[in-house]
Amino acid sequence: MAPSENFPESSPKRRRGVILSSKGWQRLQAAELLSSARNNEGNSYTLEQLSDRTGLSTKTLTKVRHRQRPVDQLTLVDYFKAFGLTLEPDDYISQEPDPEASIAILTNLLQTTLKGQLSLDSPFYIYRPPAEKFLIQEMMQPGALIRVRAPRQFGKTSLIARGLNSAQEQEFRTAVVSLQLADSGIFESLNQFLQWLCVMVSRSLGLPHNLEEYWNPMFGSSYSCSEYFESYLLAVSDRPLLLVLDEVNIVFNYPQIATDFFGMLRAWYEQSRHNAPLSELWQKLRLIIVYSTEVFLPLSIHQSPFNVGLLITLPPFTKEQVAELAVRYGLGDPEFYASKLIDFVAGNPYLTQLALFHLSQNHVTLDELLKTVTTPESIFESHLRQQLGYLEEHPPLKEAMQQVVLTPNGVELHPTVAFKLQGLGLVRFENKLTLPSCELYRVYFSNFLK
Structure with missing residues (x-):
């Protein structure tokens, strides 16, 4: 044949x-x-x-x-x-133009997946090699610790969903805990936070929590939490446990618990590597830590989980990837759209998807998209207002962003502030200088942070 x-x-x-x-x-x-x-x-x-x-x-x-x-x-x-x-x-x-199907699919995309995770069979998911391959390969290794870092709305959740799907196909037990779900009061003490974590993992696995049996105040919170995992969550099954801790960067804001918490995670990783009776038990744990910003905590190199295991960073879309996405949205002359959008949103996955959706539905022309950035009619208005609102709530970040957009050649910021802005996806770095991550942010914030 x-x-x-x-x-x-x-x-x-x-x-x-x-x-x-x-x-x-x-x-x-x-x-x-x-x-x-x-x-x-x-x-x-x-x-x-x-x-x-x-x-x-x-x-x-x-x-x-x-x-x-x-x-x-x-x-x-x-x-x-x-x-x-x-x-x-x-x-x-x-992927063929089908007006009725396209409207239904794309409308659903705007209402759901543009605000979060892309479904496993979504035609709008763009692979960013080697991230997917490395994630799946590494989580199959006993005692794996994987760090996934990228700014907000860069596709971390959609990437993790693919890893979880592969893990479930291999009959792993899986648990996902987003620290964003925890009330601020949970972070007031290490004991309260670690108990909350144990309960959330238990519920995710469909198990009753047994804190009373394994939690002993005499030994401290970190020891009790480790005992809970060791003697209960890991021991209850021979199958590997893939634990995803999402939005871990929230803990960075609570130094009173961060040092002990991250030290405990590092200890779990080390436990799987020692030639000890319990190392085989801890090898069943595969840990994925997801966060949006560089670590700016003063952690000891021997206590930090951020200098071991595998780091996966998600980059912006390339011009070629934007062109491929334009094809999937049914737009003619994808190279033209890719060239314009790369210049304007610099491959930001969420902003690129948002722009291509509206362009494909003829809600806006490319010229209108570029010219209406600072007006209420802009398709980016909701996103930009959200970013501006966050800066208003954090005056040091607002002041720093003001310096960035009003200094054409970039400005040198304190690393902690710079990393927080990067975690929001607002800035990029060239050598020691901080600049707006894309033209959209430069234009908008130049106007509203004068």
């Missing part, structure tokens, strides 16, 4: 415009696994073997399996048919 990639592009049946959905990818993987067990001595098929079996080129197979760039529907039909499957409508996500 000739490779499908050799079919003429002009054929109306060969239009490139679909990406495997999460369900379709799972069906295909299951069929491949079963076939390899029966016909390939249990060994995973190589791309060359898959090419021989499906009639698709290795290049096309790679594109299908990465689920990043659209292919034509007949390619998926051939791939599925080779493993005895019939391609169903929910096995793929269409």
